[in-house]
Amino acid sequence: MSIISRILKIKSRSHILVARQRIGIDDKIPGTRKKRSGQTRQRLGVLIGAFVCGFLLIGGRLIQYGLAEEPTTASLGNPNVVASRPDIIDRNGQLLATDLNMVSLYADPRRIVDADEVVEKLAAVIPNLDWRETHKKLRMDSGFQWLRRQLTPRQQADILALGLPGIGFRPEKRRFYPGGRSAAHIVGHVNVDNLGLAGMERYLDQQGLADLRAIGMTSGVLLEPVRLSIDIRVQNIAREVAAKAMSAYEAEAAGAVVLDVETGEVLAMASVPDYDPNEPSRTLPDGSVDKEYEKGWFNRISNATFEMGSTFKSFTLAMGLDAEKITLNSVVDASRPIRMGGFTIKDFKGKHRTLSIPEVFQYSSNIATAAVADMVGIEGHQQFLTKLGLLSKVETEMPGVATPTQPRTWKKINSVTISFGHGVATTPLQTASAAASLINGGNLIPPTFLPRSPEQAATLAKTVVKQSTSADMRYLFSWNGLKGSGRAAQVEGFNVGGKTGTADKVVNGRYANDLNFNAFVAAFPMDKPKYMVLAIIDAPKTGEHGGRTAASTAAPMVKEIIGRAAPLLGVQPRFGSNDAPYSLISY
Template sequence: MIAFIMRLKSRAHFVVAPQQGTHLLGTNARRRKQARQRLAIMIGLFTVAYGILGARLIQYGISEPIQSASIGAGHAVASRPNIIDRNGLLLATDLNMVSLYAEPRRIIDADEVVEKLAMVVPNLDWSETHRKLRSQSAFQWLRRQLTPKQQADILALGLPGIGFRPEKRRIYPGGATASHVVGHVNVDNQGLAGMERYLDSQGLADLRAAGLTNDTRLEPVKLSIDLRVQNIVREVAAKAMVDYKAEAAGAVIIDVETGEVLAMASVPDYDPNEPSRRLADGSIDKEYEKGWFNRISNATFEMGSTFKSFTLAMGLDEGKINLNSVVDASRPIRMGGFTIRDFKGKNRPLSIPEVFQYSSNIGTAAVADMVGIEGHQQFLTRLGLLSKMETEMPGVATPTQPRTWKKINSVTISFGHGVATTPLQTAVAAAALMNGGYLVPPTFLPRSKEEAQALATRVIKDKTSADMRTLYDWNGIKGSGRHAQVEGFHVGGKTGTADKVINGRYARDINFNAFVAAFPMDKPRYVVLSIIDAPRTGENGGRTAASTAAPMIKAIIRRVAPLLGVQPRFGDPGADMQLVDY
C-alpha cells in the first residue's frame, strides 16, 4: 500500500503548498531548475579554475626563466678569465658543464633511482647516494660536472626529483706542463694553488661572491711564462729524475733585466685537470698528491757551493779582494770542533778565479772572514736570500738561518751550509750578479724593462757585477761549468753539491745538487737554475752537481736558447768573423 501511494505521488503534477495556498509546483520542474543551478555553479567554478591556470601560464610565459643556479644557497656559477702564456697560448679556460642534483622530498622510490643512475654515472657510490635520496632534505648533490651525453642519458630515464644545474669546469689544455705555475681550482671553480689562487686574491673571489662573474666575459690574464720553453724545462727535469734515480728535480729560467720567470718546473708534479686521484679501494692517492709540492718556490734547501758566488761577490764589493787576490787554501780550517776541508783540495794558495774554479771551501771561508759576521749577514739580506720573497706566486717558503750568527755559522754559510733558501731566490740573486748589480723582484706576469727599472734595487757595484761575469765565464770554460757548456751559446755558472739534511743531520751519501748558470756570458740575458734531489747516479756514475744538475742546464739551454732569440756565436766572441765563399 505504501509503495502504491508513493508511485501515485511521483506521478502527480502538483503539490500542495500550505503557505501559498493555490500555488502549485511540479516536482519534475523543480528538479530541472535545481539541475540548471548546479550546472551554472559548476561552469562558474571551472571557468574560475581555468582562468587561474591560464593567468599563471601567461605569467610564466612573460617572466624571466628561473636560473637553476639559484638552487643551493651561496653557490654561484662563476666564470674565470682565461690564462694565457706570453705568446697568447692557452693555459687555462672554462667549459660549460652541468651537475646532477636531487630533491629527496620528491623521490618516490630511492632504490629505483640509484639503480637507474648507476647505469649512466660511472663509479656511483650506491650506499652514499641511497642515503642522500632517503634524507628527505630539499637539496642534495649527486655528481658534479657531467658530460652532455650523461645528461641526455639521465634525462631519458625520466626520474622525478632529479635535476641539473649549469656549472663551469676549469680545463688546462697543457695538463701537467705548467701545473705549479698555473695551479688549479676546486669543483666550485675557486683557486687553490698557483696563479689561479693569485687571481682570487686580486678580487676575483669578491666578484664571484657578489654574483658579478656569472655571465661576464673577463679579459684573459697573460703570464710571463713561455709555454714552449716551459715544456722543454719540464721534460728535461722529468727525464733527469728518472735517469739519475732521484727523488725530485726542477729548473727555472729568469730574464735578468726584467725579472720575468719564463719557465719553472718541479717534478714530480700533477695534472691540474685531475688534482686528486682515488685508488681502487676508494681512498685518496696520497703519493699522487705529493706532486702538489713545488720545490722551486715552496721549499727551502741548503744550496751548497752556488752560495760561493755570493760570498766572492761580497768580498769583491766590499773591496776586501779583487780578481788578482790570492788566499791561502793549503791546509784545512779547524774551528769550534769542526774541520773544514776542500772536496778536491789543491793544498796551496789559490787565486780568486781558482777558488771559484776548484770550489774551495777553505778559500771561500777566508773571504767571508775578511768581511766579518755582521757584514756577511747584511750582504745576504740585501740580496734577498734571508727573507721571504715577494712575488705573485702563493705559498712561497721563508728562508731559515741561525738565530745568532757566530763565526762558525758565517764560515759554513759562505759555502752554502747553515742557511736554507728557495731555489727561485737563489736564481733571482744570481741575476743581480749578472745584470749590473740590480736586484729585480721576480714576476710571473709580463713586465717591461722600464717597469723593472722602477722596481730594481742596486745591491752591488757595476764593477762587482762585471767581475762576477768574469768568474762565471771562467768556470764555464775551465771549471765545473764545462759540463753545462753549449757550443755557440757561451754558458757560465757555478755548481752546488750539498749534503742533504735528514732529521736534522747531514747525510754523507745523499746529495742535494744545483747548478746556477747564465748565458750568453758576453752579455747575460737569462739565468737558469737546475736542482736535483737525492740522485743515486749521474753522468759517468757521478752523483755531484757536475754530473747531474749541470747536464740538465746543458740540455735546457741547447733547446731553449734559439726559442728565446739568442743567436749562436762560434769561435772567439770578440774576434771579427768573416764569411768565406768557397
C-alpha cells in the first residue's frame, strides 16, 4: 500500500507543476492579459445597455398609460354585442326599423365590497330588478356578470352617481321599430343581442349579415338601408281594417294582403292578433311570460294554411276554360245534388237548374264547379293546381312560410271537394299570388317583399294560363263584383271584381257546422287590373246585417281597404264608363 500511495502522490504533484507551467507560458504571451480585460469590459457594457433599454421601455409605457384618457365603458363580454344592423325602410323611404345606441350594466363580482348595498342602490334606479338573482350574481367568483341589458341614458347617469365599485357599462345597440305593431309580421324582430328572430330581420341574417357580424365587420359601420316593397301607408290601413273587423265581428283572427299583380310586390300584409316588435315578449307582474301576447307572433297570411273555400272556384273555372272544356257561353246542370262516397254535395243557395258559367261563378255553385273539375279529370286537376303553385311551398323572402297540405292520393271525391275549396289547405299569400296570375295575363310571379321592377318580374314570370283564359277570368271577376257576392266589396269608381270564399272551419280534424273561415279575393280596377287584395277572417260570430259568411265579413274588409288605399296608390276613380261588365263572348 505504501508503494501505491507514493505513486499517487507523485502523479498529483506532476499535474500541479504542469498547470503552473501553462499559466506561466500564457502570461509570457504578449497582449493576452490585455485582450482578456477588454472582453470583460465589453460584456459589462452590453449588459448595462440592455438594462437601460429595458428601463426606458417600461418607463415610456408607464408614461403612455398615465397620459391616456380613462375609458368610460368596459370592454368585457361578447365583442359582437355592439354590432350594427342596417335600417329598414318602406318603398317610399319611411323608416321601419333602426338601431339606437344604448348601454348595458355589468358587474365584476370580485371587486364588489358589499353585495347587499349594491342591490339596494341599483333597485332604486332600475325598475323590477330581481333582488335575489342580482345578489346571487354579485356573490359569484367570476370577473364578469350581466346585471341589466339596454339601459336608458338617464338610468346610466343615475347609476354612475351612486359611485359603486365593481360596476361598469358596455355600449350596445337596441333595435327600434317606429311603427310598432303596424308591420310587425313583415319586419319581424330581434333578440337582446340584436340577432334577427323573425320576418325580414331574420332574412337579413340569413343573407350573410350574421356571418359579417360574427367576424366583427358590422361593428360601428354605417350600413346601407334595406328597402322593402311594402307601402307603410297601405300597411297601416290593412292592419287597422283587420283589427277593427276582428273586434266588430267577434272573430278569432283576421288579416289581409295587397299585391301588385304586375311585379308580385307585397305592398301590405297584416295579421291580427299581432304584437309589438319593440316588446316581443311581455312579462307579467309575477315575472312570467304572457303566453296570450306571444300568440300574436303567428302570421296567418304566410305562416298558416287554410281551406280557402269558394275562392278556389276561380281556379277550377280557369282550369276548365284553359283546357277548353268550357267557354263563357257553356251551361252546366246544377239542378240536383251530387251523391258520392257517402257524401252529398249541394249548393248553399241553389237555383236547381242549369247555369251558365258566369252564373256558376255568381251563385257560387258547388254542383256546377264539381262538374267542371270532373270534365278535366283528377290528374289534370292536380297538375293545374301544381302549376299555379298552390300545392307547393311558396318561394319568397319571408322565413317560416307554411307548406300547403293535400290528400296523399287524389281520388274522385278529393277532386270534387277541392274544386270548391275543401280538401286542400294553402296560405292566403300564395292564394292571392295564384289569383293574380289569373287576371294579369296568365303569368305566375313569385311574391316578394323587396322592390322589383316589371322588367325583373318578367324574367321570373311563368305562364300558367292562356291570355284568353285570363281575359275570361277578368270578366267573371267583374261580373261577380257587380251582380254576385262581390257587390259587398264594390267601391264606386274603382271597378272592383272578386270572389268570396266561405268554408267550414276545421276543428280537431272535423268540420265545425257553426264556425266559418271566410275569405274574399279581389282585384282592381278590373278593366286593367293593377292590384290584388285578399282578406281573411277566422271564425266570426257575426257580420254585416247579422250574417257571418264571407260576403258579410271579408268582402266589407276589402271594400274599406280599397276605398282608402286606392287613391294613395295612384289609382284614379272613373265614373260612368265601367258600370257594365264586359260583353259576354267566348274566346
